[in-house]
Amino acid sequence: MEKGFFTFIVGGKAGEGVKKAGQAAAALFSGMGRHVFQSDEYESLIKGGHNFSAVTTGLRQVTGTYLRADLVVCLDKRSYDIHKDHLAPGGVLVHNSDAMGPGSWKGAGIPLTSSAKKFPNPELRMGLGAVAALMAAIGLDRSDVMKLLKEEYARDLESNLQFALAVHELASPHVGRRFKLERGERKRPLLFGNQAIVLGAYLGGLDAYFAYPMTPSSSALHYIAGKARELGVTVVHPESEIAVMNMALGAAFTGARSMIGTAGGGFGLMVEALSMAGMAEVPVLALLSSRVGPSTGAATLHEQSDLRFALGAGHGEFPRLVASPGTVKEAMFLSAELLDLAWQFQVPAILLTEKHLSESTMTVDIDPSEAAWSQPAVHAGGEYKRYRITDDGVTPLLFPPTKELNKWTSHMCDETGLVSEDPGMITQMHEKFIRKGNALRERLQAMHTVNTFGNEGRVILTYGSTTMAVVEALRFSGRKARVVQPIYLEPFPDWAMGCQADERPIVVEQSSTGMFARLVEDRLGVEPETVIKKYDGRPFDPEELAASLKEVL
Amino acid sequence: MADDLTTYHENTWCPGCGNFGLLNALKKAVLALEKKGVPREKLIQTTGIGCHGKMSDYIALSGFATLHGRALAVAQGIKLANPELRVFSSVGDGDTIGEGLEHLVFAAKRNADITALIHNNGVYALTTGQVTPVSERGFRGPSTPLGNPEDPLNPLALMLESGATFVARGYAGKVDHLAGLIVRAIEHEGFSYIDILQPCVSFNNTYERYNKTTEVMQEPPASYDDAVRAVKRRDKLLLGVFYEAKKAPFHIEVQGDRNPAAQRLPRQDRVDRVRKLLEA
Numbered sequence: 001m002e003k004g005f006f007t008f009i010v011g012g013k014a015g016e017g018v019k020k021a022g023q024a025a026a027a028l029f030s031g032m033g034r035h036v037f038q039s040d041e042y043e044s045l046i047k048g049g050h051n052f053s054a055v056t057t058g059l060r061q062v063t064g065t066y067l068r069a070d071l072v073v074c075l076d077k078r079s080y081d082i083h084k085d086h087l088a089p090g091g092v093l094v095h096n097s098d099a100m101g102p103g104s105w106k107g108a109g110i111p112l113t114s115s116a117k118k119f120p121n122p123e124l125r126m127g128l129g130a131v132a133a134l135m136a137a138i139g140l141d142r143s144d145v146m147k148l149l150k151e152e153y154a155r156d157l158e159s160n161l162q163f164a165l166a167v168h169e170l171a172s173p174h175v176g177r178r179f180k181l182e183r184g185e186r187k188r189p190l191l192f193g194n195q196a197i198v199l200g201a202y203l204g205g206l207d208a209y210f211a212y213p214m215t216p217s218s219s220a221l222h223y224i225a226g227k228a229r230e231l232g233v234t235v236v237h238p239e240s241e242i243a244v245m246n247m248a249l250g251a252a253f254t255g256a257r258s259m260i261g262t263a264g265g266g267f268g269l270m271v272e273a274l275s276m277a278g279m280a281e282v283p284v285l286a287l288l289s290s291r292v293g294p295s296t297g298a299a300t301l302h303e304q305s306d307l308r309f310a311l312g313a314g315h316g317e318f319p320r321l322v323a324s325p326g327t328v329k330e331a332m333f334l335s336a337e338l339l340d341l342a343w344q345f346q347v348p349a350i351l352l353t354e355k356h357l358s359e360s361t362m363t364v365d366i367d368p369s370e371a372a373w374s375q376p377a378v379h380a381g382g383e384y385k386r387y388r389i390t391d392d393g394v395t396p397l398l399f400p401p402t403k404e405l406n407k408w409t410s411h412m413c414d415e416t417g418l419v420s421e422d423p424g425m426i427t428q429m430h431e432k433f434i435r436k437g438n439a440l441r442e443r444l445q446a447m448h449t450v451n452t453f454g455n456e457g458r459v460i461l462t463y464g465s466t467t468m469a470v471v472e473a474l475r476f477s478g479r480k481a482r483v484v485q486p487i488y489l490e491p492f493p494d495w496a497m498g499c500q501a502d503e504r505p506i507v508v509e510q511s512s513t514g515m516f517a518r519l520v521e522d523r524l525g526v527e528p529e530t531v532i533k534k535y536d537g538r539p540f541d542p543e544e545l546a547a548s549l550k551e552v553l
Numbered sequence: 554m555a556d557d558l559t560t561y562h563e564n565t566w567c568p569g570c571g572n573f574g575l576l577n578a579l580k581k582a583v584l585a586l587e588k589k590g591v592p593r594e595k596l597i598q599t600t601g602i603g604c605h606g607k608m609s610d611y612i613a614l615s616g617f618a619t620l621h622g623r624a625l626a627v628a629q630g631i632k633l634a635n636p637e638l639r640v641f642s643s644v645g646d647g648d649t650i651g652e653g654l655e656h657l658v659f660a661a662k663r664n665a666d667i668t669a670l671i672h673n674n675g676v677y678a679l680t681t682g683q684v685t686p687v688s689e690r691g692f693r694g695p696s697t698p699l700g701n702p703e704d705p706l707n708p709l710a711l712m713l714e715s716g717a718t719f720v721a722r723g724y725a726g727k728v729d730h731l732a733g734l735i736v737r738a739i740e741h742e743g744f745s746y747i748d749i750l751q752p753c754v755s756f757n758n759t760y761e762r763y764n765k766t767t768e769v770m771q772e773p774p775a776s777y778d779d780a781v782r783a784v785k786r787r788d789k790l791l792l793g794v795f796y797e798a799k800k801a802p803f804h805i806e807v808q809g810d811r812n813p814a815a816q817r818l819p820r821q822d823r824v825d826r827v828r829k830l831l832e833a
Binding site: 189191199202203205207208210227230231232233234235236238239240242243246247248249250251252253254255256257258272273276280366368369371373399400401402403405406407408409410411416417418419 | 560561562592594595597599607609610613614615616617618619620623626627628629630631632633634635637638655656658659807808811813814817818820822823824826827828830831832
């Protein structure tokens with residue numbers, strides 16, 4: 001493992017504070033001025049099962065969590081069985097000796113359950129025990145424990161402190177000061193993907209957020225609902241995803257910038273209204289965060305299988321935007337940019353992402369003032385026609401209340417917005433949409449739409465959060481390649497991909513059928529030599545991906 | 554009626570359609586509201602799909618012609634985003650009591666400050682006469698040639714149960730009475746529902762029946778329970794306001810007096826607020 005790198009994994013049952021322990025560890029490392037990547041794996045249940053949180057920290061940017069950890073703390077027997085063989089060289093394993101039963105076990109045993117039982121709600125505190133063991137292992141003392149708990153475990157602080165200090169003392173003889181983590185240059189904010197996405201939209205002008213809970217998009221709803229007052233945003237969780245999308249379109253009619261958040265199944269329910277956004281030319285930003293499909297699939301796990309759905313959803317023909325961020329930071333700026341473009345071109349914009357980005361946390365260097373700000377063309381005065389035929393297909397907007405008649409409609413219509421089935425009018429409206437799509441494509445040609453990492457060696461094409469895994473895998477292995485990531489997927493930035501016609505790129509994606517590879521073939525006319533796919537519901541482990549890439553690079 | 558509330562669009566309702574009475578009542582209501590100080594530009598209409606949906610082509614008011622069943626959801630989005638607007642939905646019975654029932658029940662439950670004007674003709678007229686959720690048992694249409702096997706819903710009882718704070722019934726054949734109801738419904742703060750009996754001359758001609766069985770209430774029901782009994786009467790179809798109550802509307806519960814569209818936060822404010830969050 002790279003010098004300065006350190007990975008901490010805590011595993012246990014749902015309801016034991018496993019995710020919280022990962023978050024506290026992330027806060028601890030970022031407080032030390034280090035870069036952090038934290039991800040969680042959990043099941044669709046509230047109590048029991050197996051959850052784990054992995055935190056990798058380094059002195060350079062980290063874009064994935066490694067499954068071979070330096071320190072693993074297992075709160076139960078199942079975690080021990082799953083993680084005991086995933087230690088990095090020199091790694092340390094701590095298990096809960098109360099949970100193991102008779103036998104001989106690897107690593108250091110600490111009686112976490114019996115220590116926790118001295119306090120109320122013992123199971124909720126188990127994760128904190130893992131954090132206390134971590135602090136002992138990296139040589140932090142009692143005063144550091146007290147400082148962290150005040151920030152991260154402030155509820156029932158006194159009991160938390162007593163418990164954590166007791167575990168710290170129990171762990172110290174076994175694992176104390178086994179690792180030395182250098183401090184980094186400065187403390188950076190920690191953001192999770194969905195948080196970055198809603199904050200980015202807010203910076204771009206978001207006024208109203210509508211969503212129905214669905215993993216892995218729900219944390220966007222929860223975050224913005226929790227900050228609604230502080231930020232001055234209206235947040236509504238209505239009766240269904242159908243209501244969500246239709247309410248968002250209604251809000252847009254007034255000029256309020258609106259957004260929805262969902263996953264594949266919920267997006268399915270919104271598709272009729274998505275088509276209405278196309279027909280009526282309503283700007284709306286949709287966060288579509290993928291999980292394992294089809295149907296209910298595996299609700300809490302990761303996959304990139306909604307690409308074609310995002311590109312093709314909706315009956316009829318209309319221009320749209322689809323883009324997918326590669327990192328948490330990119331997600332924030334992309335969200336603002338998509339909101340702006342949606343309003344400039346009066347089209348639905350889909351921010352396509354996945355569980356791994358939505359729910360993973362990273363340290364970021366962000367200047368919020370660099371975010372785009374949505375500025376639609378607004379009617380300058382005089383006679384108004386909502387669907388006036390224009391050269392670029394965009395009709396300036398007007399918001400009620402106004403003396404001028406302002407008719408929005410889901411029908412083919414005349415320029416005023418009254419229903420028309422006239423053959424000439426229908427032709428003109430279709431051509432208006434085509435010109436608008438062309439104008440959108442031209443706009444994108446003047447923008448940064450493709451990321452490239454590295455400039456020598458084979459071409460690797462990837463997109464979305466898989467980009468992070470590819471870049472991390474190359475850093476891990478020290479191999480050279482040119483990684484090309486289209487941020488925009490519709491319009492597809494074929495002009496900026498830099499792929500030669502005879503190029504036989506390697507494609508890396510998380511779908512079982514190679515949806516992205518087929519898109520690349522379709523849009524670039526290049527045939528991938530190899531498609532590295534993963535479809536077990538888990539994001540690529542950088543080390544595992546490095547091994548797969550080694551075979552083809 | 555040629556006037557400045559009428560658009561240039563050709564009217565294609567069947568001669569004698571109950572919708573004419575509805576359109577005239579709505580225009581009278583708009584004029585009456587203007588006299589009361591509500592300018593017409595603040596009246597925003599959403600419509601669904603069906604013969605009723607043509608209202609948006611025929612009346613010169615701003616609005617949004619939406620999907621089948623979704624007019625109330627769009628209306629709620631408009632009202633939340635700009636509470637200064639008076640939003641009403643012209644919708645059908647198949648449209649809103651069938652396809653979009655969830656939005657109707659929830660708009661009532663959350664007391665969204667919008668008005669639902671149900672063009673209740675008991676039939677899908679635009680698609681040539683199929684049964685709707687309020688059609689009588691035995692009703693024969695192209696999808697139920699042997700007769701409707703289901704009993705009808707009573708939407709007024711459903712609205713009372715769901716939490717609507719203004720529940721009324723009007724009749725397209727009593728235009729002035731209906732106009733008065735529409736004015737009161739739009740003025741009402743909270744969710745207002747008017748079930749409007751609308752004969753369909755082509756597929757469900759109920760003029761004769763309604764002329765015989767409708768009766769304007771002289772006194773409103775004295776209580777909620779009386780209102781429930783009144784809307785369930787089968788011998789008489791009572792017209793008027795069955796129930797009216799005061800309750801904070803949804804947009805106030807959600808965002809207080811803030812108007813998201815009219816008081817959009819400037820860019821710098823947003824940057825400052827996000828900076829503060831990131832530094833925390």
